[in-house]
Amino acid sequence: MRRKVLIHILALIALIWTVVPIVWIVLISLMYHHEFASADIHLFPHQPTLANYVRLLGGAAPDWNGTAQGPNAYGPLIREGLLNSAQVAVWVTVLSMIVAVPAAYALSRVQMRFRQAGLLTIVATRSIPPVATTIPFFALYQGLGLSGTKTGLVIAHMTITVPLLVWIGTSFFGGLPPGLERMARVDGCSRWRAFARVVVPASRHSMTAMAVIAFITSWDEFTFALIFNTGTPAQTFPPALSSMFFQVSVPTDVASATVLGLIPPLLVAGLFQRYIRKVNLVGL
Amino acid sequence: MSTVTKPAPPGPAYPVERSTGRPRTPFSSRISPTRFGLLLVAPVAVLLVAIVIYPVAYSLYLSLSHTNPFTGVRRFAGVDNFQQVLSDPDFWHSTWLTVYYVVCVTVLASAVALGTALLLRERFVGRPVLMALIVLPWSLSTYAAGVVWRYIFSPQYGLLAAIAQQLGLPPLDLLSKNTAIPALALVHAWQFAPLGAYFLLASLQVIPDDLYKLAKVDGMGILRRFRTITRPYIRLPFAIYVVLVGGQAAMAFDLIYFLTSGGPGGASQTLTYAIYQETFQDLSFGPGAAMSWILLIVVTVLTAGYYVAAMKPGSGQDKAAEA
Numbered sequence: 001m002r003r004k005v006l007i008h009i010l011a012l013i014a015l016i017w018t019v020v021p022i023v024w025i026v027l028i029s030l031m032y033h034h035e036f037a038s039a040d041i042h043l044f045p046h047q048p049t050l051a052n053y054v055r056l057l058g059g060a061a062p063d064w065n066g067t068a069q070g071p072n073a074y075g076p077l078i079r080e081g082l083l084n085s086a087q088v089a090v091w092v093t094v095l096s097m098i099v100a101v102p103a104a105y106a107l108s109r110v111q112m113r114f115r116q117a118g119l120l121t122i123v124a125t126r127s128i129p130p131v132a133t134t135i136p137f138f139a140l141y142q143g144l145g146l147s148g149t150k151t152g153l154v155i156a157h158m159t160i161t162v163p164l165l166v167w168i169g170t171s172f173f174g175g176l177p178p179g180l181e182r183m184a185r186v187d188g189c190s191r192w193r194a195f196a197r198v199v200v201p202a203s204r205h206s207m208t209a210m211a212v213i214a215f216i217t218s219w220d221e222f223t224f225a226l227i228f229n230t231g232t233p234a235q236t237f238p239p240a241l242s243s244m245f246f247q248v249s250v251p252t253d254v255a256s257a258t259v260l261g262l263i264p265p266l267l268v269a270g271l272f273q274r275y276i277r278k279v280n281l282v283g284l
Numbered sequence: 285m286s287t288v289t290k291p292a293p294p295g296p297a298y299p300v301e302r303s304t305g306r307p308r309t310p311f312s313s314r315i316s317p318t319r320f321g322l323l324l325v326a327p328v329a330v331l332l333v334a335i336v337i338y339p340v341a342y343s344l345y346l347s348l349s350h351t352n353p354f355t356g357v358r359r360f361a362g363v364d365n366f367q368q369v370l371s372d373p374d375f376w377h378s379t380w381l382t383v384y385y386v387v388c389v390t391v392l393a394s395a396v397a398l399g400t401a402l403l404l405r406e407r408f409v410g411r412p413v414l415m416a417l418i419v420l421p422w423s424l425s426t427y428a429a430g431v432v433w434r435y436i437f438s439p440q441y442g443l444l445a446a447i448a449q450q451l452g453l454p455p456l457d458l459l460s461k462n463t464a465i466p467a468l469a470l471v472h473a474w475q476f477a478p479l480g481a482y483f484l485l486a487s488l489q490v491i492p493d494d495l496y497k498l499a500k501v502d503g504m505g506i507l508r509r510f511r512t513i514t515r516p517y518i519r520l521p522f523a524i525y526v527v528l529v530g531g532q533a534a535m536a537f538d539l540i541y542f543l544t545s546g547g548p549g550g551a552s553q554t555l556t557y558a559i560y561q562e563t564f565q566d567l568s569f570g571p572g573a574a575m576s577w578i579l580l581i582v583v584t585v586l587t588a589g590y591y592v593a594a595m596k597p598g599s600g601q602d603k604a605a606e607a
């Protein structure tokens with residue numbers, strides 16, 4: 001009995017530890033600045049409002065006492081950032097999938113020489129820290145005119161996503177039934193058709209998971225985005241948030257911007273949750 | 285019903301390749317499997333050479349040259365940059381902070397992860413809910429986690445400061461000089477413990493319940509049971525997790541950027557942050573690249589060393605069988 005009580009207390013602590021920081025920022029984003037700045041800080045807003053979000057998205061919303069308030073000055077920055085992030089993430093996803101899927105297939109299922117060596121080399125590139133690549137990328141991009149462009153950021157993100165997808169993909173394709181291609185070949189498919197018409201459709205769920213992971217990885221990447229694209233028209237969401245965070249001191253506005261940036265990846269992850277479940281977490 | 289069925293066109297009902305007289309084998313089946321495989325891998329290989337191998341080699345070149353930040357002119361410098369970095373007390377200060385940070389993160393994250401995994405193995409009300417919610421910190425972007433915890437730690441508007449104030453305690457600032465590194469490590473652990481918890485839980489669930497029952501009958505205490513039954517099962521996954529988290533901690537940047545920006549007064553200026561400042565704020569590419577190479581080499585050597593040590597034969601599951 002004492003053990004049961006203890007376990008429930010520990011579970012409660014684990015719950016608080018896990019969710020309170022996130023709940024807190026969401027609650028702040030729903031408060032008027034006036035209420036947040038008042039002397040007594042409390043968890044739940046007395047006067048919950050979506051005004052911070054409305055003003056960030058370009059609308060006008062009255063303040064707590066009814067005074068008119070125009071759109072947030074940082075709205076355009078955040079909105080452009082979200083759009084740019086989405087564009088970059090989609091391109092990264094598409095391009096990474098195009099190159100990584102065939103490679104992952106070959107490295108896991110084709111009876112080829114150099115398989116182990118190839119896989120090891122690709123996985124080894126995953127252990128190179130971003131700081132080691134930002135410096136040369138920065139220097140090279142200045143010469144190539146890619147600094148501050150979405151193209152440049154897409155390329156930089158692919159240094160992370162491509163090895164990651166190959167690694168995850170090999171375990172996915174390796175899990176398919178062993179005789180799949182042989183059956184297709186007996187039915188008259190060429191090697192390529194066995195891959196393109198049989199293996200790819202059979203693993204569409206796993207490939208959805210791979211695409212989702214590429215999207216989220218690109219969306220969440222901070223270092224490259226900060227260093228290459230801060231203050232440029234191609235600025236993505238993380239550097240936009242960073243400028244807002246370090247320049248304004250209205251915590252309620254920053255909180256709502258942060259929450260806005262969390263929505264797309266959580267939405268994508270939520271929609272495709274049952275596919276991502278299967279990913280070996282430690283591969284990430 | 286009344287539609288008139290048109291007479292089928294002559295020839296087979298399915299499209300066939302125009303026969304050229306001899307049967308043609310498709311290209312992908314004519315070549316050897318190795319060639320076919322290499323053709324599929326080729327795009328990735330070319331891409332990685334262009335965007336990973338070449339830049340890394342270029343950074344080695346940068347670390348061996350002097351770059352004028354205004355004109356961009358470079359000249360060969362030999363090991364000057366490395367010498368300059370290694371004789372700089374700031375570099376050693378950053379190295380020490382990095383080690384301190386890595387140790388803090390590893391200890392906190394593995395403790396939280398193990399604790400959570402052991403807890404999730406038990407039965408309690410709301411377990412599925414906790415199971416689902418526990419991934420939340422991990423699914424947050426790291427920079428977002430930084431902002432989120434700013435609202436906990438900030439001495440002006442943070443939750444902890446508010447609680448301290450309402451309890452009548454002196455003002456609490458966990459991001460001050462002496463506590464900055466442990467506080468950052470706490471956030472890092474908060475974010476990466478869920479991954480470890482899931483990973484360890486998978487190994488814990490393999491252990492047969494009977495082992496624990498037998499041990500209880502034998503009068504083993506909870507610690508003995510953990511040592512003799514649980515530990516052999518989780519030793520390997522635990523080691524892998526520790527390496528993963530430690531390596532990640534050594535590269536941490538986003539959190540530090542948002543929570544302390546290396547401050548106060550350089551108190552959280554770890555190597556990654558020092559590299560960022562040196563290279564992108566002071567635009568001195570040579571020393572920056574040299575530092576990034578030192579970090580890369582140290583991390584790789586330590587990680588490899590740890591893997592070798594952890595995967596020595598004799599550890600892991602075979603011991604569990606003896607227990």
